[in-house]
Each structure stands twice: as C-alpha cells, then as structure tokens.
Amino acid sequence: MKQLNICIDIDGTITDPYYYLDISNRYFNKNITPKQVTQYSLDKVYGVDEEEFDLFYKKHKFDLHENQAIRSDAKKILDKLAVDNNLYFVSARDNSMKLLTITYLQKNKIPYDALYLLGSHYKLEKAKELSCDFFIEDSYDNALYLADNGFKVVLLDTYYNRGHERDNIFRAQNWQEVWNIIEENALEKKVV
Template identity: 55%
Template sequence: MKALNICIDIDGTITDPYFWLDSANKYFNKNITSEEITQYEVHKVLKVSREDYTKFYNKNKFTLHNREDINKDAVDIIQELIKSNNIYFVTAREKSLEILTREYLNRNKVPYDGIYVLGTYHKVDTAKNLNCDLFIEDSFENAVELSKNGFKVLLVDTNYNRFPLKENIKRVFNWSQIYNIVTRVLLQEKAV
C-alpha cells in the first residue's frame, strides 16, 4: 500500500509557468516579460479583453500545451515519489485536452496513477474523491480554496501567486524542496 495520495496540477507546476507568453506576445504584438505576470488572469496582464484572450487560447491551445517545456527536476522527483506514493494529476485544462495531456505526460516519462482533466478551476471535489493528502498547485486562488477545505497545499512560487499565505499553504521554490517535504511527512507518519 502506498503512503500518500499526492495531487499535482500541471501547468505552472511541472511546466514553465509562462509557457504561453512568447506566443501571446507575438499574437497581440506585445512585449510583456515574465516579471510582469503578477496576476493569474492573463488577459489583464496583456491588457486585452477576456474574449480576445480566449480566441487566442482556443486557436493555439493544442500547440501550446503540446510543446510546453517540462521541469526536468519535477520529472525526476515524481519518478521517485511514485515508488511509495500515489500520484494523481488534477488539472483545470479543458476536457478537449485530455488525450493530449496523457500523451504529453507519457512522452515526457512522467509517471502517474491517474489523470483528471476537469475543465474547471474547482478541484476540491476531486481532491476529496482521491483522499488527497497533499496538493501541489501554482494558482493562489486554487490553493486557498483547497486549504479552506482542509487540504495541505504546496504552492509552487511564481510571479503571479506572491500573496500572503493562508493556513495549510506552504510556498515552495523547487522540486527538491517538494521532495524533502514529502519525505519529512512520510518519516513523521512512520514515527507515529
């Protein structure tokens, strides 16, 4: 039996959080830098309407998500974590991206016990159904919603999530730190 049920978001967590920026800059004729991405709602940062950003995203989503850079450390650590824990990817990506998401993770040798492509940012019900012990996330709003429902969250640091932390949320800066936290949790559980 595996020790922990770990839920992991995909975009901005195991991938470059600004994977869309070059394409958006070209499309909208902008020159926004990653340092300027200080909020999760991309259209506001780009100073375009939500509708215009949605058109851009819908036109480019398959290409963008198919070629996102993956964090090599994340892959290595997930390969190690799955040996003693259940790994579930829980993403807000649209349902139309489910096959691409599976192929992307498989191609990049990211192991998992399950993939949940929700088509919504609300992840609490899925976390409950999976008996999630720890959720790794990049969206501050998602982290807050999860923490309010009793889930422990590791918030992967980005320029758009640097707000005061709430209860049950810990900011992390790299996947080695995530590994060390999970290892500490496992050691504490064995000591009990």
C-alpha cells in the same frame, strides 16, 4: 500499499509557468516578460478583455500545451514520489486536451496513476474523492480554496502567486523543495 495520495496540477506546476509567453506576445503584439506576470488572469496581464483572451486560447491551446518545457527536477522528484505514493494529475484543462496531455506525459516519461481533466479550476470535489494528502499547485486561488477546506497544498512559487501566506499552504521554490515539504509533513498525514 501506497502511502500518500498526491494530486498535482499540470500547467505551471510540472511545466514552465511562463510557457505561453512567446505565442501570446506574438498574438497580442506585446513583450511581456515573466516578471511582469504578477497575476494569474492572463487577460489582465495582457490588458485585453476576457473574451478576447479566450478566443486566443481556443485558437492556440494545442500549440501552447504540446511542447511545454518541464520544470527543473520535476521529473526526477515525480519519479521518487511515484515509488511509494499515488500520483493523480488534476488539471483545469478540458477533455478536448486528453489525448495531447496523455501523449505529453508519456513523451516526457512522467509517472502517474490517473489523469483528471476537469474543464474547471474547481478542484475541491476531486481532491475529496481522491482522499488527497497533498495537492501541488501554482494557482494561489486554487491553493487557498483547497487549504481553507483542510487540504495541505504545496504552492510552487511564481511571480503571479507571491505575497500570500496561509496555514496549510507550503511555498516551494523548486521541485526539490516540494520533495522536502512532503517528506517533512508526511508523518502528519491527515486525510480530509
């Protein structure tokens, strides 16, 4: 029997959080660097309205997600976590991305037990349904909402989620720290 149910976001969590900069910079004729991405809403980062950014994303979403680099040590730690735990990918990607996402995970030999593409950043109900013990995330708003509802969240550090500390949110600088946090806190497992 597996010990923990671990929910994991994909974009910016197992992947490089700034993977989109090259394509976005060309499209919007900007030169945004990772250090300038200090908020999660990319329309605000690029100084465009939300509709314009949504048009860009719809046009380029497959190119953006097909060849994202994996974060350092993510695969190694996911392999270790998969031995004794259930790994559930829970992403805001929409269902049109399902085949690309499955292919991407297979190509990179990323272990997982199930994949859920919600088409929304609202992940609370899925976390409840999966009896999530830890949720690995990069969005502070998602982390905050999950933590406020009793879930332990490991927040992978980025420029756009800094400066926020909260109960039930554990900040990790890298995937080795994700492993350490889960190992240290697994004994206190509390299913919501």
